[in-house]
Structures are given as structure tokens and as C-alpha cells.
Amino acid sequence: MFLSSSLLIFSLSTAASLVAADSSAFQADSxxxxxxxxxxxxxxxxxxxxxxxxxxxxxxxxxASDVDxxxxxxxxxxxEDSLMFMADMDVDCDGVAWQCPGNMDGQPETSxxxxxxxxxxxxxxxxxxxxxxxxxxxxxxxxxxxDKMFYGIFADSNGDSPQVIGEASLVLAQACFPDDxxxxxxxxxxxxxxxxxxPHDAPQGVGDETxxxxxxxxxxxxxxxxxxxxxDTYDPLQPSGGTFSDQEFPDPEQSATTENPLPDPTxxxxxxxxxxxxxxxxxxxxxxxxxTWPWPSSTCxxxxxxxxxxxx
Ligand SMILES: *[C@@H]1O[C@H](CO)[C@@H](O)[C@H](O)[C@H]1NC(C)=O
Numbered sequence: 001m002f003l004s005s006s007l008l009i010f011s012l013s014t015a016a017s018l019v020a021a022d023s024s025a026f027q028a029d030s031x032x033x034x035x036x037x038x039x040x041x042x043x044x045x046x047x048x049x050x051x052x053x054x055x056x057x058x059x060x061x062x063x064a065s066d067v068d069x070x071x072x073x074x075x076x077x078x079x080e081d082s083l084m085f086m087a088d089m090d091v092d093c094d095g096v097a098w099q100c101p102g103n104m105d106g107q108p109e110t111s112x113x114x115x116x117x118x119x120x121x122x123x124x125x126x127x128x129x130x131x132x133x134x135x136x137x138x139x140x141x142x143x144x145x146x147d148k149m150f151y152g153i154f155a156d157s158n159g160d161s162p163q164v165i166g167e168a169s170l171v172l173a174q175a176c177f178p179d180d181x182x183x184x185x186x187x188x189x190x191x192x193x194x195x196x197x198x199p200h201d202a203p204q205g206v207g208d209e210t211x212x213x214x215x216x217x218x219x220x221x222x223x224x225x226x227x228x229x230x231x232d233t234y235d236p237l238q239p240s241g242g243t244f245s246d247q248e249f250p251d252p253e254q255s256a257t258t259e260n261p262l263p264d265p266t267x268x269x270x271x272x273x274x275x276x277x278x279x280x281x282x283x284x285x286x287x288x289x290x291x292t293w294p295w296p297s298s299t300c301x302x303x304x305x306x307x308x309x310x311x312x
Pocket of ligand 1: 096097116117118119
């Protein structure tokens with residue numbers, strides 16, 4: 001369905017009154033340097049390092065707005081299997097609360113149960129990446145949106161054609177963008193959300209419909225504290241977050257000592273990871289001004305939640 005801009009504005013203003021659950025239950029401890037993590041994910045996406053797969057962020061996007069899943073954390077001991085991507089945030093209302101406002105095509109199940117999108121924070125990954133990325137059911141993820149970081153689990157997959165990336169349960173989307181009227185028909189279209197996925201770490205206490213917030217937060221805080229410490233130890237030259245300026249980019253001369261400082265087009269599409277999509281518009285060329293992030297997403301016409309397939 002194509003939403004005209006006047007309809008979109010109307011639904012923004014009416015949906016804004018929906019009540020969001022208490023998001024502090026799954027919010028990261030404020031002592032964890034989310035800016036540092038955000039800058040790291042953004043830099044990896046920007047430089048297209050260790051691209052594992054590439055997906056569109058909406059069903060009818062121009063391929064210029066495709067984003068990558070980066071495996072750059074393989075360089076960081078203890079986080080070799082972890083995944084990162086920058087994407088938008090569509091709203092997923094599958095599960096027992098599938099009749100959430102604006103959700104025309106919801107499904108009563110999620111990938112591993114019947115989670116409640118109004119209660120359980122989760123993120124979605126494209127279905128064909130589950131086996132390629134070896135992502136376990138309910139795997140921990142951290143989502144950095146605005147200046148906040150939240151935890152969620154991998155509870156649903158996207159089986160659209162084409163499969164799209166950048167989607168979260170209603171409660172997580174409302175936590176990220178509390179003033180933007182998130183609903184089944186209204187997501188966050190800008191690909192400025194950082195997602196970090198820990199494919200082999202799932203919190204205890206995930207049931208068919210519910211999860212244990214304190215177990216999720218405990219595991220999340222532990223993992224993300226460890227990750228910040230590991231980055232400080234093993235990648236001290238990385239940008240420290242904040243705005244995405246020239247200054248924060250790794251100096252090509254300094255990073256010459258690190259493995260693969262810039263993506264090598266000849267190695268990016270190797271292995272079983274499948275084809276790398278068309279080039280993103282801003283390719284970093286040393287000496288040239290760094291284009292602004294995020295790159296334009298104006299080609300995305302609609303940001304509706306997408307149907308997961310029934311596989312799994
Ligand atoms: C889902 O969670 C919301 C918020 O807690 C609650 O109001 C609603 O009744 C739940 N839906 C189902 C079907 O359990």
C-alpha cells in the first residue's frame with residue numbers, strides 16, 4: 001500500500017498517543033558507551049568492511065539504499081561471530097498482538113513462538129541470513145537508536161520478496177522513537193539505527209509469548225560492556241562515535257597497520273555469503289570529503305512491516 005504524505009502525517013499525529021511499555025526494562029545500562037559502539041557500527045557500514053550480505057531496507061527501495069551486514073567484529077577476540085548493520089526500523093507486529101494498529105497482514109506466530117510485539121523487544125533479520133550467519137533462535141541483539149541503546153532478541157525473520165532488513169517489534173520501535181507514532185503502518189525510514197547481533201548468546205527465560213526482561217538486560221549489559229572493553233583493547237584507533245565527520249574516520253595511514261583497512265572489492269563477495277549488492281553511493285576515497293551519513297533514502301516509497309515466511 002502506498003501512503004500519501006497527507007495520510008502519513010495524519011497517522012503520525014493520531015498514533016502518537018499510543019502507550020508504550022516501560023522500556024527501561026530492556027534499556028542498556030547508562031555506563032555503557034553506546035556512542036562508541038554506534039560510531040564503530042557506522043564506520044564499518046560506511047567503509048563496507050567484511051561485507052557478509054546485502055539487503056534492501058524496504059520492499060520497493062532503489063538498490064542504492066541497500067545496506068550490508070558486516071562481519072568486521074571477527075577481528076575482535078571474543079566477538080568473532082558477531083554481526084553489525086545500519087538500517088531503518090520497520091515495525092513488526094507478528095505474534096499474539098498481530099492486530100496492532102495499522103498491521104494489515106500480521107501473522108499470529110513469530111519465528112520461534114507467539115511473542116507479543118507490545119511486550120517483547122525483538123529485532124528481525126532476513127530469513128536467508130539465518131543459516132548463513134548461523135544465528136540462533138532468540139539470539140541477543142543491541143539496537144542503538146538516537147542516543148539510546150536497547151536489547152532485544154532474534155524472534156522473527158523477514159521472508160518478503162525481496163527479503164528486507166531493518167525491522168523491530170512494536171515495543172522496541174516505540175522505545176526507540178517514542179514521539180514518532182510507531183505502528184504497524186508507520187516505521188522509522190532513515191537507515192540510521194545501529195544493530196549488533198550476538199548469534200550464539202540467547203538470554204534465559206524466553207517463553208512462547210514472553211521473555212524475562214531482567215535476564216535479557218543482564219546478558220546484554222555484560223556482552224556490551226565486554227565489547228566496549230574489547231574495542232578499547234584491540235581497536236583503539238576506531239572512531240569514538242558522535243557525528244560522522246572526517247575527523248572521526250580512521251586515518252588511512254594509521255589504519256594501514258590493521259588488516260584490510262578499506263574494503264577490497266575482490267574479496268567482498270567470496271565464500272558462501274552470496275552476492276554483494278550494488279555499490280552504495282558514498283565510497284570513501286582518501287583525500288576526498290566524506291559524504292554525509294545517512295545517504296538519501298528518498299527512494300523508499302513505503303515502510304510497512306513485512307511478512308515473515310512460514311519457514312522455520
Ligand atoms: C500484548 O501485550 C499488551 C501490552 O502488555 C497487552 O495489552 C495485550 O493484551 C497483549 N496481547 C495478548 C494477545 O496477550
